[in-house]
Amino acid sequence: MDILHTQLANVQKHLAFVQTDEIDWKFFVQACSWTVTLFESYLLLRQYPLYSKTAPPPALKDSFEPGQFEKSQAYGKDKAKFALFSGLYKQLVDSLLLQFGFYAWAWRISGVLLSAVGKEGYQILQSIVFVFTLYFLSTLPTLPLSAYSTFVLEEKHGFNKTTPSLFVTDLFKSYAIAVVLGAPFLAIFLKIFEWAGDRFVPWLMAFMITFQLSMVILYPTVIQPLFNKLSPLSNADLKARIENLASKLDFPLTHLYEIDGSKRSSHSNAYFFGLPWSKHIVIFDTLIAQSPPSEVEAVLAHELGHWYFMHPTKMLFISQFHIFTILALFPAFLHAPPLLTAFDFPKSVAFAKPGPPTIVAFLLFQMILTPIEAVVSIAMNAVSRRFEYEADRFAVELEDRVRQRLLAKEGADKEKVEKEVSEMSDMGPRLGRALVSLHVKNLSTVWVDWMYSAYHHSHPTLTERLKGLELYEAAKSKKAN
Numbered sequence: 455m456d457i458l459h460t461q462l463a464n465v466q467k468h469l470a471f472v473q474t475d476e477i478d479w480k481f482f483v484q485a486c487s488w489t490v491t492l493f494e495s496y497l498l499l500r501q502y503p504l505y506s507k508t509a510p511p512p513a514l515k516d517s518f519e520p521g522q523f524e525k526s527q528a529y530g531k532d533k534a535k536f537a538l539f540s541g542l543y544k545q546l547v548d549s550l551l552l553q554f555g556f557y558a559w560a561w562r563i564s565g566v567l568l569s570a571v572g573k574e575g576y577q578i579l580q581s582i583v584f585v586f587t588l589y590f591l592s593t594l595p596t597l598p599l600s601a602y603s604t605f606v607l608e609e610k611h612g613f614n615k616t617t618p619s620l621f622v623t624d625l626f627k628s629y630a631i632a633v634v635l636g637a638p639f640l641a642i643f644l645k646i647f648e649w650a651g652d653r654f655v656p657w658l659m660a661f662m663i664t665f666q667l668s669m670v671i672l673y674p675t676v677i678q679p680l681f682n683k684l685s686p687l688s689n690a691d692l693k694a695r696i697e698n699l700a701s702k703l704d705f706p707l708t709h710l711y712e713i714d715g716s717k718r719s720s721h722s723n724a725y726f727f728g729l730p731w732s733k734h735i736v737i738f739d740t741l742i743a744q745s746p747p748s749e750v751e752a753v754l755a756h757e758l759g760h761w762y763f764m765h766p767t768k769m770l771f772i773s774q775f776h777i778f779t780i781l782a783l784f785p786a787f788l789h790a791p792p793l794l795t796a797f798d799f800p801k802s803v804a805f806a807k808p809g810p811p812t813i814v815a816f817l818l819f820q821m822i823l824t825p826i827e828a829v830v831s832i833a834m835n836a837v838s839r840r841f842e843y844e845a846d847r848f849a850v851e852l853e854d855r856v857r858q859r860l861l862a863k864e865g866a867d868k869e870k871v872e873k874e875v876s877e878m879s880d881m882g883p884r885l886g887r888a889l890v891s892l893h894v895k896n897l898s899t900v901w902v903d904w905m906y907s908a909y910h911h912s913h914p915t916l917t918e919r920l921k922g923l924e925l926y927e928a929a930k931s932k933k934a935n
């Protein structure tokens with residue numbers, strides 16, 4: 455532990471200028487966030503002309519019913535226009551709020567609110583009021599955007615199933631969850647700073663991991679049911695197929711659900727969650743309605759690939775490393791009055807004893823990280839795309855893997871094993887068909903600019919994935935011969 459703290463102290467020495475130098479941080483944040491937004495707009499402008507293409511890529515030309523490709527192009531075009539507008543609009547609002555000292559104002563107002571109820575001087579309490587004031591006020595300007603997206607854009611292209619009353623109740627439920635979970639989280643988060651002083655890094659890491667792991671249990675059991683209904687999977691054929699798949703791979707399947715995704719939208723999906731020894735699979739009712747059981751099974755084979763290669767765990771480790779780096783840099787910004795004055799906080803707050811409010815310093819620090827975070831998100835997407843290819847490959851090679859497993863068992867009957875795995879020999883083509891029909895029915899974009907994709911996409915494009923599937927298939931038959 456002492457080595458860790460010596461190293462962390464070294465980092466702080468290099469960043470010591472933050473505590474003394476008058477740096478125009480506000481200008482820095484404005485410049486960085488506008489650069490990111492303008493770059494994202496540029497990407498949209500690169501992507502936009504592709505929506506005017508009149509024919510799908512050659513590999514997909516037989517996958518579209520008449521009129522379907524035109525529909526997907528029109529949907530893509532509308533979404534791109536909306537993304538361009540909302541990106542610039544959000545940036546403009548944020549930029550104005552920042553320029554005119556919104557954060558300093560919110561801190562003052564939360565102090566006023568607390569003194570009105572006779573609770574002034576409690577920093578953690580004021581921090582919580584401050585964060586929620588910011589949260590509620592900053593979501594207001596984007597509400598019209600999300601209403602437009604749901605009731606105009608998605609509606610126009612036939613995806614919206616959300617009613618206005620569902621939209622409003624969803625909104626209030628999200629606010630309520632933010633308060634119920636966020637307030638205690640923040641209180642403990644800030645208490646750790648108070649208690650551990652500058653040696654907060656390992657303690658905070660431990661707390662964050664505990665919180666993330668408890669969310670793994672809480673989200674599906676407590677939060678998700680507030681929005682959706684999960685019921686046991688009713689399609690008997692599909693159920694048998696998935697249970698068979700799970701048992702052959704020793705996937706610890708405890709529950710198999712279908713979820714009423716169709717309540718809000720007709721977009722479709724499937725996923726799994728849970729602790730290492732007890733997993734739950736959830737399939738959207740829309741997916742079950744769109745694809746035959748044999749293809750949904752292939753989608754699940756891909757999902758089990760994520761489990762087999764421990765992709766969620768790897769992602770968790772990467773994100774822990776990311777959090778660690780951020781926390782390691784933070785102490786330099788924690789006791790830095792010039793940081794607060796740069797964002798219009800009065801001297802009484804910036805030079806407060808024993809230090810400026812932790813939450814304010816943390817929030818401003820987060821804004822300064824904007825350019826680094828943009829790069830991190832590109833890297834994370836690249837990792838995620840790699841995982842998608844691995845999971846696709848897993849589905850193709852499922853037959854071989856299961857054969858090996860079954861033959862390794864004691865008293866395995868070779869003929870029986872061959873019969874069992876032969877059902878899985880076409881998993882790759884089935885996955886390919888499922889992906890195509892998911893794309894076509896969701897009207898997903900099929901022509902994608904490489905730079906746009908590299909920046910935004912956590913999944914390879916459909917043509918890339920089909921090409922990948924072909925390669926794996928070829929490698930597999932080469933091995934068999």
Ligand SMILES: [Zn+2]
Nearest residue numbers: 756760842845
């Ligand atoms: Zn995947």
